[in-house]
Amino acid sequence: MVTITVSGLHGVGKTTTAKKLAEKFDLRYVSAGTVFRQMAEEQGMTLEEFSKHVEENPEIDEEIDQRTAKEA
Template sequence: MGVIAISGQVASGKTTVARLLADKLGYRFISIGELFRKVAAERGLTLMQLHELAERDHSIDLHVDQVSIEEAKKGKVVIEGHLAAWIVKDYADVRVYLKADMMSRAGRLARREGISINDAINEIKTREESNRRRYMAIYSININDLSIFDLVIDTSLININDTLDIVGSYVIKVLNAKGKL
């Protein structure tokens, strides 16, 4: 019945870890970022264009957040997204935050999107600044305050399998302690 929220910086590994963790636990996987990308595609916008629109139209974030909350209420789910831990905080059994240094994240994003490191750095900075402004305006959330997280991991120097081992071990221990596994 557990609910796991995985948040983190752009290109920190959160989506990959969350998907693999969901598979490991036999849980459903929900990506807030993928929901956001789906909205962008439905509107014929790029992700960056939707970020810009969402700064003016808060209904976009509120819709995606409501979908996330409904999924959390069902249980047995790993929910991933920049704000996932805050959005589903009333339902989450474990809240994990992944971070990494800028060059590690830029390298990952550049490889994933087929762009230059400089373009990746610019995209990361733009997206994170947009996120920061929106989250403060809509929710009064400071995304740099990590005090709500049970586990914070720097993925700069460890690979995805090592990150999954750490997160998975912690999550399983917590869910067992809560009688939810």
């Protein structure tokens, strides 16, 4: 299995780049942002609330990474 990870600051074109790579190489596109939003919803939190929660609980970043990798 091939996994390509694209990371960067908000608004720099990560999604556009990742989608183009996925299309070009016939790969599945998975977004950590989507996983983040799903987890916020599961916790009944707004994105702002969940962001603060993640800042206070850094182990959640690992869970986001694991879920994203599992989706890929």
